[in-house]
Amino acid sequence: MTTALTFVAAEGEGFTAPGPGSFELPPVFEIGSLGVTKSMLLIILSAFIVVGLSWYASRKAAVVPGRAQFAGEYLYGFIRNGVARDSIGSEHFMKFVPYLFSLFTFILVNNYYGIVPFLQFPSFSRISYVYGLAALTWLIYNGVGIAKHGFLGYLKLQTIPSGMKGPILVLLIPLEFLSNILVRPATLALRLFANLFAGHLLLILFSLGGAYLILDSGNAWYAPVGVVSFLLGIAVSFLEMLVMFLQAYVFTLLTAMYIGSALADEH
Template identity: 45%
Template sequence: MTTVLADGTFVPPSTADFFPPAIVAGITKPMVLLVLSVVLVAAFFLTATRRLAIVPGRFQFAAESVYDFGRDTIAREQIGGKDFRPYVPLIVTLFTFILVNNIFGIVPFIQFPTMAHTGFPLALLVVLYPLFHVVGIRRHGLGGYLKNQLFPPGVPKPVYLMLTPIELFLRFFMDPLSLAIRVFAAMFAGHLILLVFTLGGEFLLLEAGAALKPVSLLAFAFAVAMTFLEALVQVLQAYIFALLTANYIGRALAADH
C-alpha cells in the first residue's frame, strides 16, 4: 500500500486497504485466508485426535480444552442441558473458525482479519439465520414458534400492539444482523487502528523532519500495545459470535423467552 505521495504527503489508511488486488484470476487474499483457516482448523482437530490417549499429550489436551470450552461454557449454558448436544459441533466449529480468521489480523506477513470483509460474516449469517428459526419450528410448530417469539407470556394484551412489532423486528431482523455486524465492525476498526499507528510511525521515521522522527517511536509503541489489545478483542469476538449463536438456538427451542 502507498503511504507517501510523490510530493511527500502522507496517505492515511482507508477502506481501500481492505480490498487488496487479486492474486490471480479474481482470487483475493481474503479468499485464500478463508480457505487456509478451514484447512488449519480441520488439520488441528484431525491431528490432535489421530491417536487419542487416556493421558493426553499437549496437542490432544489443547484440542480437548477448546472442545470442552465450546461444549460446556457456550453450548450447554446457552442451549440447555437437554438440547445442547446436537449443536456442539456447530458451536465449536464457529468459535475456532472465526477465531483463526480474526487472529490472521496480527500474524506477521498475513496481517489481515478475514472477518473485516462484510461478505464473510454475512455468509455465515445466511447459513445460521434459517437454523435459528427451523429448530424452533421443528420443536413447537410454526404457530407455537411465532407465539413464543412474538407474544411473550405475562404481558397485558393491549401492550402486544406495541411489543409484537418490536419483537418481530428484533427476532427476525436486528438480532441476526447485529451478529454479523458486531464481528465485522470490531475487526475492521481494530485493523484500521493498527494501520494508522504502524504506517504513521513509518512515515514519521522515514519522511518527517528530524524533530518529528522520535515521535515515530511513540507511534510504534502504540502499535504494539494495540496489537495486544486487538488479540484480546479477536478472541472475545469469536467467543461472542459463538455465544450468541448458541443463545439464539436455545431461545428458539425454549417454551418461552
C-alpha cells in the same frame, strides 16, 4: 501523533491516512472473470487449518492425553460446557456442539490472521464473510425453533412475551418480530465486523504513520513521534489479540443463546 501527521500532510509531502479503501485488496490471481483475493484464500486456508488441527489433536487419542490432545479437549470442553450446555440446556445441547465448536475455531483462526506476519489481514474485517456466518446461524436457530414449535407456534414464541396480554401487544408484536427475527443477524454480524475493522485500521495507522514520520516526513523532529507510533502499534496488537478471542467467543455464545431461545417453551 494525529496532529503531527495532519501537519506533515499539509506541508505537501503526501501522507495518505488509511481508510475503508485499505481493505479493498487487489486480486491475487484470476479465474476467468473471477478475481481471487487474499481474503478469499485466507477463508479457504482457515478451513484446512481447523480441520487439520482437529485431526492432529485427536489422531492419537489416549486416556492420558498428550499436549495436542489436551489442548484440543480443553478447547472442546470450553465450548461444550461453557457455551453450549449453559446456553441451550442439558437436553438439547449436544447436537449443536459440533457447529458451535467449528464456528468458534473458524472465527478465531480468521481473526488471528490479523497479527500473523506476512498475512496480517483479519478475514472478518470484510463484512460479506460475516454476513454469511450470521445468515447460517439465522437459518439454524430459526429452523430448529420451527421444527420444535411449528411455524405459527415459533412466531408466537418469538413475538409475544410470556404473560403479556391486551392492547400493548399491538406495539410489542412488531417490535419483538423486528428484534428477534430480522435484526439479530445484522447485529450479530456488525459486532464482529466493526471490532475487526476498527482494530486493523488502528494497526495500519500506527505502522504506516510511524514509518512515514521516521522515513519520509523530511523532518527529524517527527522521528520520535514515529517511534512512539510503532510502540503504540505493538501495544494495540496485544489488545487486538484479546479482542479477537473475545469476538469469536461472543459470536459463538450469542449463537448458542439464540438456539436456546428458539428451543425454549417460553419467550
